[in-house]
Amino acid sequence: MSDVPKVAYIFERYPVLSQTFLRREVAGVRDQGVLVQIHSLFPPNPADLTHQVEGVPVDTFRWWEAATLIVALPRELFRDPALLRDGWRLYRRYRPTNSENFWSTVWAAIFAVCRANRIRREKPDIIHGVWATAPATAAAILGRLCNVPFSFGGHAYDIYRHGGDAFLEPKLRAASFVHTTTDAGAKYLRDRANGAPVKIVLARRGLDQLPPKPVRDTTTRPVRLLSVGRLVPKKGHIHQLAACALLKSWGIPFEARIVGDGPLRGDLERQIVRDGLQDCVSLTGPLAPPQVDEQYLWADIFWHTGVIDAEGDRDGIPNVIPEAFARCLPVISSRTAGPMEAVIHEVTGLLADPSNAAELAGAVKRLAEDPKLRQQLGENGRHWVEENFLISHNAAILARAFRDARR
Numbered sequence: 001m002s003d004v005p006k007v008a009y010i011f012e013r014y015p016v017l018s019q020t021f022l023r024r025e026v027a028g029v030r031d032q033g034v035l036v037q038i039h040s041l042f043p044p045n046p047a048d049l050t051h052q053v054e055g056v057p058v059d060t061f062r063w064w065e066a067a068t069l070i071v072a073l074p075r076e077l078f079r080d081p082a083l084l085r086d087g088w089r090l091y092r093r094y095r096p097t098n099s100e101n102f103w104s105t106v107w108a109a110i111f112a113v114c115r116a117n118r119i120r121r122e123k124p125d126i127i128h129g130v131w132a133t134a135p136a137t138a139a140a141i142l143g144r145l146c147n148v149p150f151s152f153g154g155h156a157y158d159i160y161r162h163g164g165d166a167f168l169e170p171k172l173r174a175a176s177f178v179h180t181t182t183d184a185g186a187k188y189l190r191d192r193a194n195g196a197p198v199k200i201v202l203a204r205r206g207l208d209q210l211p212p213k214p215v216r217d218t219t220t221r222p223v224r225l226l227s228v229g230r231l232v233p234k235k236g237h238i239h240q241l242a243a244c245a246l247l248k249s250w251g252i253p254f255e256a257r258i259v260g261d262g263p264l265r266g267d268l269e270r271q272i273v274r275d276g277l278q279d280c281v282s283l284t285g286p287l288a289p290p291q292v293d294e295q296y297l298w299a300d301i302f303w304h305t306g307v308i309d310a311e312g313d314r315d316g317i318p319n320v321i322p323e324a325f326a327r328c329l330p331v332i333s334s335r336t337a338g339p340m341e342a343v344i345h346e347v348t349g350l351l352a353d354p355s356n357a358a359e360l361a362g363a364v365k366r367l368a369e370d371p372k373l374r375q376q377l378g379e380n381g382r383h384w385v386e387e388n389f390l391i392s393h394n395a396a397i398l399a400r401a402f403r404d405a406r407r
Contacts, residue, residue: 001035002240003403004033004034004035005034005035005125005399005402005403005406006034006035006037006122006123006124006126006128007029007035007037007124007125007126007127007128007402008035008037008039008122008124008126008127008128008142009026009035009036009037009038009039009128009130010039010040010041010127010128010129010135010138010142011038011040011041011059011129011130011135012040012041012104012129012131012134012135013040013042013044013045014038014040014042014044014052014058014060014135015044015048015049015051016044016045016048016051017045017047017048017051017286017288018230018260018286020051020289020319021319022203023051023052023053023131023198023292024207024208024391025205025206025207025391025395025398026038026053027053027056027208028206028208028243028391028394028395028398028399029390029398029399029402030053030055030056031392031394031396032395033399034399034402035055036046036053036056036126037057037058037059037060037062037122038054038056038058038192039058039059039060039115040059040060040061040109040152041061041107041111041135042060042061042136043060043062043244044060044156047155048234050278054377057165058101059118061111061114061227064115064370065114066110066348067310068114069113069114070109072113072114072116072117072305073113074146075117075175075391076113076116079145079153080144081147083144083145083191084150087132089172090167090225090355090365094166094167094169094170096164096166097162097163097168097316098162100162101162101165101166101286104132104133104134104137104166105137105166105167106140106297107134108134108135108137109137109138109141110136110231112137112138112140112141112142113141113145115142116142116145117322119142119145119146119148120145120146121302124148124403125148125149125230125405125406126148126150126151126176126402126405127142127143127146127148127149127150127151128150128151128152128153128179128407129140129150129151129152129153130152130153130401131152131153131154131155131158132152132153132154132155132158132159132164132168132171132178133158135152135314135338136150136152136158136165136171136175137165137167137171138155138169139151139152140152140167140171140174140175143174147210149176149178149405149406150174150175151175151176151177151178151179151401151405152175152178152179153172153178153179153180154168154178154179154180154185154189155180155181155182155185155232155316156185156244156313156314156315156316157313159185159188159189159192159301159314159317160188160308160313160314161311161312161313162311163311163312163402164192168192169192169193169196171195172189172192172198173193173198175198175199175376176197176199176202176405177201177360177401177405178198178199178200179201179343179398179401179405180200180201180202180316180405181202181203181204181205181316181317182202182204182316182317182337182338182341183337183341183372183388184316184338185204185316185338185339186200186202194383197225199397201397201401202397203392203394203397203398203401204317204388204389204394205227205317205319205322205353205389205391206322206389206390206391206392206393206394206395207322207323207326207372207385207389207390207391208391209393209396210219210326210336210355210385210386210388210390211293211326212236213328213382214297214327214328216300216328216375218371218372218375219371221253221254222253222254222255222280223252223253223254223255223300223301223302223364223367223368224254224255224256224257224274224298224299224300224318225240225244225254225255225256225257225300225301225302225303226256226257226259226295226296226298226299226301226302226303226324226329227240227256227257227258227259227260227302227303227304227305228258228260228292228295228302228320228324229259229294229304229318229320230260230261230262231260231262231263231264231265231268231283232260232264232308232309233264233307233309233310233313234308234309234314234315235260235304235305235306235315236305236306236307236334236354237258237264237268237305238264238268238271239276239283239305239307239354239355239357239360240256240258240265240303240305240354240360241268241271241272241277242275242318242357243277243357243360243361243364244256244275244281244355244359244361245275245277245362246357246358247308247361247365248276248277248280249276250361251367252364252365253341254280254364254368255280255281256280256281256282257281257282257283257284257295257298257299258281258282258283258284259284259285259286259287259292259295260284260286261285265283267284278288287309290407292323294327295326296323296324296327297327299324299327299329300331300367300368300374301329301330301331301367301374302320302324302329302330302331302332302335303331303333303364304318304320304321304331304332304334304339304343304377305333305354305360306318306333306334306336306338306339306354307334307336307354308336314338315336315338315339316338317339317342318338318339321333321339321342321343322384322385322388322389324340324391325342325348325378325382325384325385326382326383326389327378328375328378328379328381328382329378329381330349330350330367330373330374330377330378330381331343331348331349331350331377331381332351332352332360332363332367333349333350333352333388334349334351334352334353334354335351335352335353342384342388347349347377347380348377348380348381348384349381349399350363350366350367350377367373
């Protein structure tokens with residue numbers, strides 16, 4: 001058997017600008033000697049097309065290709081007569097609890113049946129879904145249809161939101177391995193397997209290289225606060241604005257920028273106006289990676305106010321935290337399991353309750369008034385990245401799991 005495994009990576013949508021961590025993962029495992037081909041369940045947004053990994057082929061499933069199901073389904077039922085029976089039994093036992101999960105599962109099944117012949121021709125050694133939702137479902141079905149082992153990743157929204165994918169348990173039981181990026185995620189997945197043996201591969205994301213250490217003027221006033229993330233409830237940006245209002249009332253000079261876009265942008269804009277923060281808080285919208293790098297260099301403090309939202313969604317270790325560490329930024333974060341694996345209170349950053357505006361603003365005030373503490377936390381964070389968050393190390397773990405999973 002060749003030592004060069006061939007992996008069919010299945011994405012929900014590829015590429016996506018906000019998922020640069022997946023781009024680095026693909027490039028990392030390729031650099032470890034893995035042959036990668038990407039299959040995308042949905043076409044990408046045109047603006048994201050420039051963010052692909054050079055030299056890695058991408059096969060995008062178009063909606064009109066679903067019409068081939070008329071031919072593909074009878075063909076697959078002839079090859080595997082028990083397919084519909086077993087699928088119906090799984091559906092009756094693990095019914096989706098929301099329409100999003102239902103329709104994503106249906107689309108994943110259509111994709112798998114329609115693409116089975118192509119996957120058989122390509123003969124991958126393993127099929128890997130990058131998320132535990134539709135990509136993992138497609139990987140599991142294709143694994144059965146093509147007699148190829150499958151694996152998948154389970155990280156954040158895909159295992160927590162709405163209680164996770166309805167079919168997570170049977171996928172955990174059947175997968176060759178499951179990739180996760182946090183200790184908290186590994187524990188959660190083992191619990192969801194309900195006692196069944198499941199191989200968990202813990203391999204964090206990673207930077208492809210460490211940027212040069214920046215030189216900052218620690219006497220800069222006003223102090224500069226940066227947040228990077230989608231404008232969605234679990235990021236807790238509303239708490240940042242509450243803390244900013246308090247900082248302003250205390251007379252602490254500051255400037256805050258929030259990088260990202262999402263459904264809460266209008267609400268945040270209105271709150272900025274309502275609290276009179278237009279002169280010190282700005283929403284930049286989405287930025288390309290080089291522009292985000294400029295924001296890291298601009299900032300004095302990075303804060304991430306992640307919470308568990310009403311749907312149960314939460315972050316693992318948000319990639320923006322190690323990215324801030326790499327730029328020697330002190331980080332203020334919330335006391336949630338994933339971020340606390342990186343942000344160690346008084347060592348690599350400060351922890352605060354985002355819903356407590358006084359506590360969150362107090363952490364900012366403390367760092368604003370103590371440049372030496374900012375510098376020390378930033379240096380410690382940089383060391384954490386060197387030890388834990390370089391893709392050359394973490395992709396090697398994942399590449400080894402792909403090699404071991406081959407039949």
